[in-house]
Amino acid sequence: MDINFNLEGMIIMDTIQLNDQVSENPQYSDLELGIIRETSLQNQPFEQCNEPDGDGGFDDCISE
């Protein structure tokens, strides 16, 4: 097996002919791979609670 990555770590070539499918047309979603992910943009696990912008709390002084 011979696999190359570009600078971002994405698979771009594979001698066993998997990589085109993997890199350009991913076959697996995160959940299918067993990955649950939290980012600031998606998968917000919390009930919306009138926070200013989800940036870490409606504290009495916190701002960034």
Add this chain to the structure above:
Amino acid sequence: MTVSQNKIYQSDLLFKYNLGNHLLIYNPVGDHRMILLDSAAQQVFKICLNHTLSQVCDHHLLRNLSKKRIISTVSRLADYGFLSIGKPAISNISQSPHKQSLSLWLHLTNRCNFNCSYCYIAKDNGHMSSSVMKTTISNAVEQCRKHGLENLTIKFSGGEPLLAMDLLRETVYFTRELCSKFDIHTKFQIISNGSLIDKKITDFLKSHIIPVACSLDGIGTINDRQRIYFDKYGSFAAIDKGITTLLNSNWNPHVLVTITPENVSGLKDLTRYLIKRNLCFRYAFVRDFNNRNLKSQETKHISQLFTSELNKCFDDIEISIRVKQFNSKVGLCGINLNRSSNCICGVGTSYAAIYHDGSICSCQMAFNEPLGHVEKDGIIDCIRTRHSLHGLRERESNSNWQCNTCIWATICAGGCPMLAQKTFGTTLVSSPYCHAFKELIPRLIRIRGLALLYSQN
């Protein structure tokens, strides 16, 4: 050499916790801070360590997974910054870039119907005039344009800002109109004691999308030990009524809990009250530096006491998440798990407190140390060049900052810098509550991981 022969490394600064069948991994830097891996994905992740991709693909423990899936898992984890291929990942733990925003504590009035034991605002009948408000907002907008900031957040505060409702309304209309001319995005928040909230006020706040933060420190008499009216009468019933009014209008408040030696024994009951209502809330430790010597041995004891009680509360929160009774956000002292910073707040960069007379201050805890005035000084110019927080600018490069060697340095960032300054005369020290932060931050991460896990199930 092809990449398949390169070693795979885990990022160098990962925190891992087992949550049942899932592995929680928290990366304190980067865009993707937290992931959960099921048993198959965590098997791949663990075998990756110091193996090449070829070795991982051929590993006997992964024979039940297709090579395509293994490669996809490795690739995805590398994309998200939890693995690196070919060379060890060295995390850059410098602070996140500052948001393109200015946030103002707008001190509408110095009046308050409460006289809470730990309040740091010296209250009187002073209040902001319409003229000072307009000068302040105009100043802020001009400064946002000068410094290229796109967002302006106004926090209505005091005193009790609902005692200045007419000015609050006027501020909303004036700010919206002015900011719309310059494409500056405006947000409002209100920090209230909750006692004056009624249906009419709630309707106004909701219709203008003004989130509400209310303070509540305990149930019944526990709250009333420290949150009291001037005639010493307790405030719990009034606050509870205000919170209920907001809930009935589906305008859920964010509850601020201040922990002191007087109310810590009731923290668990209060937590259950908040869980039952599925309210977002945050705990904070008292910053009563006027009356208490935070350098003392007593503070260490208090910090340990707070930690012990909070651990019990966190136990309840974890259980309630697991049984799906609670899915709101829980915070501690402004700690933001999504951000790397050498300062926990925007003091000195993106945050200012404007006193009712127009004085510009670094923070509402420093109203006695004005840096300038809205009539003659630019707000951002002022807070960035005149603040007196010793060492704040040099923290990142200063080996004398006590937090430099702490793994949580960019998460809690030494706690409240004003508290450090007032207590020790410098911000190059760790928080008086350092012990508590070190013990409780991992628990915050676990709670967040659980919330993420159960939000998917």
